[in-house]
Amino acid sequence: MKKFIEKLQFITHDIHQHSHIEQANIACSAGAKWIQYRCLTKNDEELLNDINAIAAICDDWGATLIVTDHIHLNGKADIQGFHIEDMDADFVKIRKQLGEAITIGGSSNTLEGLIRLASEGVDYAGFGPFFTTTTKPNNAPLLGVSGYEKAIKALKAKEIDLPVLAVGGVTLSDIDPLMLTGIFGIAASSAINQAEDMRAAYSAFYDSIM
Ligand SMILES: Cc1ncc(COP(=O)(O)OP(=O)(O)O)c(N)n1
Numbered sequence: 488m489k490k491f492i493e494k495l496q497f498i499t500h501d502i503h504q505h506s507h508i509e510q511a512n513i514a515c516s517a518g519a520k521w522i523q524y525r526c527l528t529k530n531d532e533e534l535l536n537d538i539n540a541i542a543a544i545c546d547d548w549g550a551t552l553i554v555t556d557h558i559h560l561n562g563k564a565d566i567q568g569f570h571i572e573d574m575d576a577d578f579v580k581i582r583k584q585l586g587e588a589i590t591i592g593g594s595s596n597t598l599e600g601l602i603r604l605a606s607e608g609v610d611y612a613g614f615g616p617f618f619t620t621t622t623k624p625n626n627a628p629l630l631g632v633s634g635y636e637k638a639i640k641a642l643k644a645k646e647i648d649l650p651v652l653a654v655g656g657v658t659l660s661d662i663d664p665l666m667l668t669g670i671f672g673i674a675a676s677s678a679i680n681q682a683e684d685m686r687a688a689y690s691a692f693y694d695s696i697m
Protein backbone atom coordinates (compact mmCIF):
# COMPACT_ATOMS: atom_id res chain seq x y z
CA MET A 488 0.00 0.00 0.00
CA LYS A 489 1.58 3.29 -1.11
CA LYS A 490 1.52 5.89 1.66
CA PHE A 491 1.57 9.66 1.59
CA ILE A 492 5.02 10.77 2.74
CA GLU A 493 5.74 14.41 3.59
CA LYS A 494 8.81 16.12 2.13
CA LEU A 495 9.67 18.02 5.32
CA GLN A 496 9.64 15.91 8.46
CA PHE A 497 10.12 17.57 11.83
CA ILE A 498 11.63 15.45 14.61
CA THR A 499 11.04 16.41 18.25
CA HIS A 500 13.88 16.00 20.72
CA ASP A 501 14.59 16.28 24.47
CA ILE A 502 15.73 19.90 24.72
CA HIS A 503 15.48 22.38 27.57
CA GLN A 504 13.92 25.21 25.54
CA HIS A 505 10.64 23.47 24.61
CA SER A 506 8.83 20.30 25.65
CA HIS A 507 7.99 17.76 22.93
CA ILE A 508 4.38 18.95 23.04
CA GLU A 509 5.45 22.58 22.61
CA GLN A 510 7.72 21.62 19.74
CA ALA A 511 4.87 19.82 17.97
CA ASN A 512 2.49 22.71 18.63
CA ILE A 513 4.85 25.36 17.31
CA ALA A 514 5.86 23.29 14.27
CA CYS A 515 2.21 22.53 13.38
CA SER A 516 1.19 26.17 13.81
CA ALA A 517 4.00 27.06 11.38
CA GLY A 518 2.60 24.57 8.85
CA ALA A 519 4.24 21.24 9.71
CA LYS A 520 2.38 18.29 8.27
CA TRP A 521 4.63 15.57 9.69
CA ILE A 522 5.79 15.26 13.27
CA GLN A 523 8.10 12.50 14.39
CA TYR A 524 7.90 12.24 18.18
CA ARG A 525 11.38 11.08 19.17
CA CYS A 526 11.63 10.50 22.90
CA LEU A 527 13.81 7.72 24.19
CA THR A 528 13.89 8.79 27.85
CA LYS A 529 10.33 8.33 29.19
CA ASN A 530 8.29 5.41 30.46
CA ASP A 531 5.17 4.21 28.66
CA GLU A 532 2.77 6.27 30.75
CA GLU A 533 4.78 9.45 30.14
CA LEU A 534 5.17 8.62 26.46
CA LEU A 535 1.42 8.11 26.06
CA ASN A 536 0.69 11.40 27.84
CA ASP A 537 2.92 13.20 25.33
CA ILE A 538 1.69 11.17 22.38
CA ASN A 539 -2.01 11.75 23.13
CA ALA A 540 -1.43 15.49 23.42
CA ILE A 541 0.64 15.58 20.23
CA ALA A 542 -1.91 13.39 18.41
CA ALA A 543 -4.62 15.95 19.27
CA ILE A 544 -2.43 18.77 17.91
CA CYS A 545 -1.68 16.78 14.74
CA ASP A 546 -5.38 16.05 14.34
CA ASP A 547 -6.23 19.76 14.63
CA TRP A 548 -3.68 20.72 12.00
CA GLY A 549 -4.02 17.69 9.72
CA ALA A 550 -0.51 16.47 10.41
CA THR A 551 0.81 12.92 10.40
CA LEU A 552 2.19 11.61 13.70
CA ILE A 553 5.08 9.19 13.58
CA VAL A 554 6.64 7.78 16.75
CA THR A 555 10.31 6.82 16.91
CA ASP A 556 10.66 3.15 17.98
CA HIS A 557 8.25 2.07 20.81
CA ILE A 558 6.22 -0.06 18.40
CA HIS A 559 4.57 -1.76 21.38
CA LEU A 560 2.46 1.44 21.66
CA ASN A 561 0.75 0.70 18.33
CA GLY A 562 -3.02 0.82 18.85
CA LYS A 563 -2.71 2.61 22.19
CA ALA A 564 -2.92 6.12 20.70
CA ASP A 565 -3.72 7.81 17.37
CA ILE A 566 -0.31 7.10 15.81
CA GLN A 567 -0.02 6.88 12.01
CA GLY A 568 3.40 5.29 11.87
CA PHE A 569 6.71 4.39 13.43
CA HIS A 570 10.28 5.28 12.57
CA ILE A 571 12.53 2.38 13.55
CA GLU A 572 16.09 3.48 14.33
CA ASP A 573 17.53 -0.04 14.70
CA MET A 574 19.24 -0.46 11.35
CA ASP A 575 19.40 -4.24 11.82
CA ALA A 576 15.69 -4.57 12.54
CA ASP A 577 13.68 -7.18 10.64
CA PHE A 578 11.23 -4.94 8.78
CA VAL A 579 9.31 -7.86 7.29
CA LYS A 580 8.52 -9.01 10.80
CA ILE A 581 7.69 -5.46 11.92
CA ARG A 582 5.36 -5.01 8.94
CA LYS A 583 3.56 -8.24 9.85
CA GLN A 584 3.21 -7.00 13.42
CA LEU A 585 2.00 -3.47 12.56
CA GLY A 586 -0.04 -4.22 9.45
CA GLU A 587 -0.25 -2.54 6.04
CA ALA A 588 -2.02 0.64 7.16
CA ILE A 589 0.76 1.82 9.47
CA THR A 590 3.57 3.89 7.95
CA ILE A 591 7.00 2.42 8.64
CA GLY A 592 10.25 4.32 8.25
CA GLY A 593 13.78 3.05 8.62
CA SER A 594 17.23 4.60 8.78
CA SER A 595 20.40 3.84 6.92
CA ASN A 596 23.96 5.13 6.70
CA THR A 597 24.70 3.25 3.48
CA LEU A 598 23.33 2.53 -0.01
CA GLU A 599 23.27 -1.19 0.83
CA GLY A 600 21.12 -0.39 3.85
CA LEU A 601 18.70 1.61 1.70
CA ILE A 602 18.41 -1.30 -0.75
CA ARG A 603 17.61 -3.67 2.11
CA LEU A 604 15.03 -1.27 3.59
CA ALA A 605 13.32 -1.02 0.18
CA SER A 606 13.31 -4.80 -0.23
CA GLU A 607 11.73 -5.20 3.21
CA GLY A 608 8.91 -2.80 2.34
CA VAL A 609 9.55 0.30 4.43
CA ASP A 610 7.55 3.34 3.28
CA TYR A 611 10.45 5.82 3.47
CA ALA A 612 14.03 5.95 4.67
CA GLY A 613 16.07 8.52 6.58
CA PHE A 614 19.56 8.47 5.08
CA GLY A 615 22.41 10.13 6.92
CA PRO A 616 24.24 11.60 8.54
CA PHE A 617 24.49 14.49 6.10
CA PHE A 618 26.69 16.45 8.48
CA THR A 619 27.64 16.49 12.16
CA THR A 620 24.79 16.76 14.65
CA THR A 621 24.51 16.90 18.41
CA THR A 622 21.04 15.35 18.33
CA LYS A 623 22.55 11.90 18.07
CA PRO A 624 26.32 11.76 17.67
CA ASN A 625 27.10 9.16 15.06
CA ASN A 626 30.32 7.48 13.98
CA ALA A 627 29.14 6.82 10.45
CA PRO A 628 30.93 8.79 7.70
CA LEU A 629 29.29 12.09 6.78
CA LEU A 630 27.54 11.73 3.43
CA GLY A 631 27.73 15.34 2.26
CA VAL A 632 25.86 16.30 -0.92
CA SER A 633 27.90 13.87 -3.02
CA GLY A 634 26.83 10.92 -0.83
CA TYR A 635 23.19 11.60 -1.72
CA GLU A 636 24.01 12.11 -5.41
CA LYS A 637 25.72 8.72 -5.58
CA ALA A 638 23.02 6.86 -3.64
CA ILE A 639 20.10 8.34 -5.58
CA LYS A 640 21.81 7.58 -8.89
CA ALA A 641 22.42 3.98 -7.78
CA LEU A 642 18.81 3.51 -6.59
CA LYS A 643 17.52 4.86 -9.92
CA ALA A 644 19.80 2.51 -11.86
CA LYS A 645 18.30 -0.39 -9.91
CA GLU A 646 14.77 1.03 -10.41
CA ILE A 647 14.24 1.15 -6.66
CA ASP A 648 11.44 3.56 -5.79
CA LEU A 649 12.05 4.54 -2.15
CA PRO A 650 11.44 8.02 -0.71
CA VAL A 651 14.85 8.95 0.74
CA LEU A 652 15.13 11.82 3.22
CA ALA A 653 18.39 13.51 4.13
CA VAL A 654 18.90 13.63 7.88
CA GLY A 655 21.48 14.70 10.41
CA GLY A 656 22.85 18.22 10.62
CA VAL A 657 20.76 19.68 7.82
CA THR A 658 20.55 23.49 7.96
CA LEU A 659 18.57 25.92 5.82
CA SER A 660 21.34 26.58 3.31
CA ASP A 661 21.78 22.84 2.70
CA ILE A 662 18.25 22.31 1.43
CA ASP A 663 18.72 23.52 -2.18
CA PRO A 664 21.85 21.49 -2.93
CA LEU A 665 20.38 18.44 -1.18
CA MET A 666 17.07 18.58 -3.06
CA LEU A 667 18.98 18.89 -6.35
CA THR A 668 20.43 15.41 -5.75
CA GLY A 669 16.98 13.91 -6.31
CA ILE A 670 16.22 13.01 -2.70
CA PHE A 671 12.57 13.01 -1.72
CA GLY A 672 12.88 15.35 1.25
CA ILE A 673 14.49 16.43 4.50
CA ALA A 674 14.10 15.34 8.13
CA ALA A 675 15.31 17.89 10.65
CA SER A 676 15.30 18.56 14.35
CA SER A 677 17.96 20.86 15.85
CA ALA A 678 18.07 23.51 13.12
CA ILE A 679 14.39 24.11 13.87
CA ASN A 680 13.82 23.35 17.54
CA GLN A 681 17.00 25.03 18.76
CA ALA A 682 16.42 28.19 16.72
CA GLU A 683 15.68 31.36 18.65
CA ASP A 684 12.37 31.59 16.76
CA MET A 685 11.24 28.02 16.08
CA ARG A 686 8.21 29.08 14.07
CA ALA A 687 10.29 31.26 11.73
CA ALA A 688 12.88 28.50 11.38
CA TYR A 689 10.23 25.95 10.43
CA SER A 690 8.67 28.36 7.90
CA ALA A 691 12.04 29.07 6.32
CA PHE A 692 12.70 25.32 5.94
CA TYR A 693 9.23 24.83 4.45
CA ASP A 694 9.60 27.72 1.97
CA SER A 695 12.99 26.45 0.88
CA ILE A 696 11.91 22.87 0.28
CA MET A 697 8.63 23.53 -1.57
C1 LIG B 1 13.52 10.34 9.19
C2 LIG B 1 14.54 9.88 10.17
N1 LIG B 1 15.74 9.52 9.73
C3 LIG B 1 16.69 9.13 10.62
C4 LIG B 1 16.41 9.10 11.96
C5 LIG B 1 17.45 8.70 12.94
O1 LIG B 1 17.79 7.42 12.71
P1 LIG B 1 19.09 6.81 13.34
O2 LIG B 1 19.06 5.35 13.07
O3 LIG B 1 19.21 7.20 14.75
O4 LIG B 1 20.23 7.50 12.50
P2 LIG B 1 21.75 7.44 12.86
O5 LIG B 1 22.00 8.62 13.77
O6 LIG B 1 22.03 6.12 13.53
O7 LIG B 1 22.41 7.60 11.53
C6 LIG B 1 15.13 9.44 12.38
N2 LIG B 1 14.79 9.38 13.68
N3 LIG B 1 14.21 9.83 11.47
Ligand SMILES: Cc1ncsc1CCOP(=O)(O)O
Binds near residue numbers: 615620677
Ligand atom coordinates in the same frame (compact mmCIF):
# COMPACT_ATOMS: atom_id res chain seq x y z
C1 LIG C 1 20.47 11.93 12.67
C2 LIG C 1 19.50 11.79 13.73
N1 LIG C 1 19.66 10.80 14.63
C3 LIG C 1 18.70 10.80 15.49
S1 LIG C 1 17.51 12.00 15.20
C4 LIG C 1 18.38 12.55 13.88
C5 LIG C 1 17.91 13.63 13.04
C6 LIG C 1 18.01 14.98 13.61
O1 LIG C 1 19.25 15.53 13.41
P1 LIG C 1 19.39 17.12 13.48
O2 LIG C 1 19.03 17.54 14.86
O3 LIG C 1 20.84 17.39 13.20
O4 LIG C 1 18.47 17.70 12.44
Ligand SMILES: [Mg+2]
Binds near residue numbers: 572573594
Ligand atom coordinates in the same frame (compact mmCIF):
# COMPACT_ATOMS: atom_id res chain seq x y z
MG1 LIG D 1 20.69 4.35 14.05
